[in-house]
Amino acid sequence: MDRGLSKAILTLQKENALLKDKIAELEGESDALQAYIAGISALYSATKSIASQDNLFKLLDEILYQALVVINAVHGSLLLVDEETKELVFVVVHGEFRGDLQGHRIDWHQGIAGAVLEYGDPIIANQTSFDPRFSAEIDKMIGLTSRRILAVPLAYSNKVLGVIELVNKHDNSDFTEFDATILSLLAVFAATSLEQIELQMELKGE
Numbered sequence: 001m002d003r004g005l006s007k008a009i010l011t012l013q014k015e016n017a018l019l020k021d022k023i024a025e026l027e028g029e030s031d032a033l034q035a036y037i038a039g040i041s042a043l044y045s046a047t048k049s050i051a052s053q054d055n056l057f058k059l060l061d062e063i064l065y066q067a068l069v070v071i072n073a074v075h076g077s078l079l080l081v082d083e084e085t086k087e088l089v090f091v092v093v094h095g096e097f098r099g100d101l102q103g104h105r106i107d108w109h110q111g112i113a114g115a116v117l118e119y120g121d122p123i124i125a126n127q128t129s130f131d132p133r134f135s136a137e138i139d140k141m142i143g144l145t146s147r148r149i150l151a152v153p154l155a156y157s158n159k160v161l162g163v164i165e166l167v168n169k170h171d172n173s174d175f176t177e178f179d180a181t182i183l184s185l186l187a188v189f190a191a192t193s194l195e196q197i198e199l200q201m202e203l204k205g206e
Contacts, residue, residue, distance in 0.1 A: 057092075066186065067186055125148065150166045
């Protein structure tokens with residue numbers, strides 16, 4: 001084969017390989033963009049639904065339900081701070097163990113939720129068995145296996161009112177930074193709504 005032709009074929013093969021890599025990269029970016037758009041759309045729908053609630057318990061229940069839907073999580077809890085007893089209270093629970101956990105109290109420094117409350121930052125724990133912040137006490141009590149946990153603060157004006165904690169995904173995938181961002185945005189909106197409702201109740205003398 002002519003040397004010039006061989007060189008041209010080799011160059012063409014290299015360019016073809018680079019083109020395949022570029023196509024794969026663009027497809028990955030397209031998937032990420034679609035996931036982002038889907039997440040923002042779900043967040044928008046969730047906030048509209050939450051905004052329509054004027055009952056405190058219904059609001060909290062809707063917050064947690066929408067969090068589960070948006071993130072595709074199996075179990076979820078919304079815990080609020082009891083400053084008098086220095087505990088976190090499972091105010092709303094969704095999932096198989098709702099009846100076992102709702103109303104249950106833990107020390108406000110306990111577990112992943114306690115760490116979120118203490119430091120005010122989201123936590124992604126995709127290998128709970130290796131995470132020193134994880135407490136297996138609740139798992140042992142109700143028979144749950146918490147393989148992955150995503151928890152974010154429910155904060156308003158630099159004050160953490162509670163924690164939203166999600167456990168495991170339906171497809172067994174890891175929680176991601178994107179999940180944490182979406183859930184944190186939802187939590188900010190929820191905390192603001194919660195404060196507004198409590199203020200209205202105080203003004204009405206309820």
